[in-house]
Amino acid sequence: MEYYKTLPINDGQICILRNATGKDGAAVLANYILTHEQTDNLLSYPDESDITAEQESDFLQNKTESAHEVQILAEVDGAVVGLSGISALGSKDKVRHRADFGISIDRAYWHRGIGRALMEACIECARKAGYEQLELEVIAENSRAIAMYEKAGFVEFGRNPRGFKSRICGYQELICMRLEL
Numbered sequence: 281m282e283y284y285k286t287l288p289i290n291d292g293q294i295c296i297l298r299n300a301t302g303k304d305g306a307a308v309l310a311n312y313i314l315t316h317e318q319t320d321n322l323l324s325y326p327d328e329s330d331i332t333a334e335q336e337s338d339f340l341q342n343k344t345e346s347a348h349e350v351q352i353l354a355e356v357d358g359a360v361v362g363l364s365g366i367s368a369l370g371s372k373d374k375v376r377h378r379a380d381f382g383i384s385i386d387r388a389y390w391h392r393g394i395g396r397a398l399m400e401a402c403i404e405c406a407r408k409a410g411y412e413q414l415e416l417e418v419i420a421e422n423s424r425a426i427a428m429y430e431k432a433g434f435v436e437f438g439r440n441p442r443g444f445k446s447r448i449c450g451y452q453e454l455i456c457m458r459l460e461l
Contacts, residue, residue: 281343281350281405290392293356297401300351301344304360305337308353311360312336315384320448321419322384348409352401354385354394361389364398366406366414377412396428403432407461414461417443420453434459 285297300308313326331339343351343365354362362385369378381402385395406414416434418425434457443454 281346281348281409283350283352283401283405285397285401287393287397289356289389289394295361295392295394295397296355297352297397298355299344300340300353300360300363302337302341304340304353305335306333307360308340308351308363309333309336311353311363311386312384315363315386318387320446320452321422321425323382323444325447348379348411350402350405350409352398352405354389354398356389361386362394362398364402366402366409366411369415379406379409379411379414381406381414381416395425396432399428399432403459403461412461414459416457417454418457419444420455426455426457429457429459432459 281299283297283299287295287297289295309331313329316322316324316326340351343349349367351363351365353360364383366379366381369375369380383395383398403414416429418429420439436455437458438456440454440456442451444452446452
């Protein structure tokens with residue numbers, strides 16, 4: 281799936297939102313490692329990634345060619361500063377109406393409107409792909425993210441009190457949220 285949009289961010293710079301393609305493999309992988317070093321709010325740690333830049337390129341190219349999935353990157357002055365994406369929960373009849381949503385932003389670009397723009401881009405792409413429900417999991421202590429999701433219409437549908445086991449703080453509660461499209 282292809283996506284492209286430009287937007288001014290809070291500090292007057294221009295941010296380009298576009299689908300990540302096979303050419304972006306190395307830059308996307310570098311951003312993935314960076315963002316996963318910066319916060320304990322994401323699924324994994326940088327040392328758990330065993331993917332190569334070439335494998336990342338293949339993954340991104342497959343998303344570009346997909347009619348139902350997308351990886352969108354945020355670019356400022358040519359640098360990848362954020363990533364988001366939607367992935368099908370499955371191809372079986374009972375779940376093909378649902379997609380999973382994820383997002384990460386370089387800490388240097390937090391609070392500039394990029395996260396909101398990436399989320400809105402994924403919602404738009406999910407609708408275009410024909411999904412009826414977009415889902416995510418967020419750490420209960422991540423109040424800023426939760427507020428952003430709620431403002432977009434996501435609602436809580438469950439909690440997992442031991443959803444993550446952090447190397448830093450032990451168990452973290454996950455809030456399951458969904459948006460009906």
